[in-house]
Amino acid sequence: MSEPPTQVSIAAGPLVGPVLRRVVGMFAARADLPLDRLDDAVLVADLVAARAPSHVMDSTVDVALSSSARSLKLKVGPLRAGGGRALVVDAAVPGVGNVIEQLADGLDIQTEDGHEFLHVWLAYSGTL
Amino acid sequence: MASASSPRDTDIRLTLPARPQNVAVVRHVLGALADALNLDRVVVDDMRLAVTEACTNVVRHAYLDGEGTIDVVVRPRGDVLEVVVTDEGRGLGPSPDTAGPGLGLALIKALTQSLEIQRSEQSGSRLVMGFSRRTPSMDMT
Numbered sequence: 583m584s585e586p587p588t589q590v591s592i593a594a595g596p597l598v599g600p601v602l603r604r605v606v607g608m609f610a611a612r613a614d615l616p617l618d619r620l621d622d623a624v625l626v627a628d629l630v631a632a633r634a635p636s637h638v639m640d641s642t643v644d645v646a647l648s649s650s651a652r653s654l655k656l657k658v659g660p661l662r663a664g665g666g667r668a669l670v671v672d673a674a675v676p677g678v679g680n681v682i683e684q685l686a687d688g689l690d691i692q693t694e695d696g697h698e699f700l701h702v703w704l705a706y707s708g709t710l
Numbered sequence: 711m712a713s714a715s716s717p718r719d720t721d722i723r724l725t726l727p728a729r730p731q732n733v734a735v736v737r738h739v740l741g742a743l744a745d746a747l748n749l750d751r752v753v754v755d756d757m758r759l760a761v762t763e764a765c766t767n768v769v770r771h772a773y774l775d776g777e778g779t780i781d782v783v784v785r786p787r788g789d790v791l792e793v794v795v796t797d798e799g800r801g802l803g804p805s806p807d808t809a810g811p812g813l814g815l816a817l818i819k820a821l822t823q824s825l826e827i828q829r830s831e832q833s834g835s836r837l838v839m840g841f842s843r844r845t846p847s848m849d850m851t
Contacts, residue, residue: 586779588726588727590723591724591725592722592723596746597722597743600743600745601722601739604738604739605735605742608735642723
């Protein structure tokens, strides 16, 4: 049975990475993602933690997490105008390319109540 | 100086559906916090047990007839680590499936340096738990 999202709000600072990677890893495991996709989810969490503080509205990094059978969804924001795209672009690694774009099964930027949110989906192959 | 309620760069807030599996999420976050802040193992164990007990109380007793949330705020403040667990349910009270008040609050009180409890049947309950980040020195004499 699916449940409402879990909301994590971490003050932009040294705890964003350690806390976010732990929570995302747990939700990926709960979604029964295979180990390679769980690693991918944690890598995406690390990138969001590293890049999002530059693009958030206030002084916190907010992520809503929801998991279902073999899929995990992250909703990052509220972000500043243009922050969703900027966050994805910032995740590019020289020689590797854009890591979030390569790892995510889906990316979307949506506006709610005048604020931007970046939606990231990860799933086991063929689930979405 | 920032007020007690203004966010600092180490504050964490979790809002989760009040379901048993989510108590583990809170425990994991406390583990991550403990690693990042290099907290003493004894302090971490006490904090995890007390916060688990507080969250379990919410899951078991706060929302008897529907869905609800647990709100957990963690605020490191100097030598004190403050954890606030809030629900919007019926507030703390005796368990409907046990004869007495249970050991939960007594256990939390024993494990915390400070404990403040606010409760009402209209607005739920709020536990403010303070933990010393220093391990009590063992008196071996």
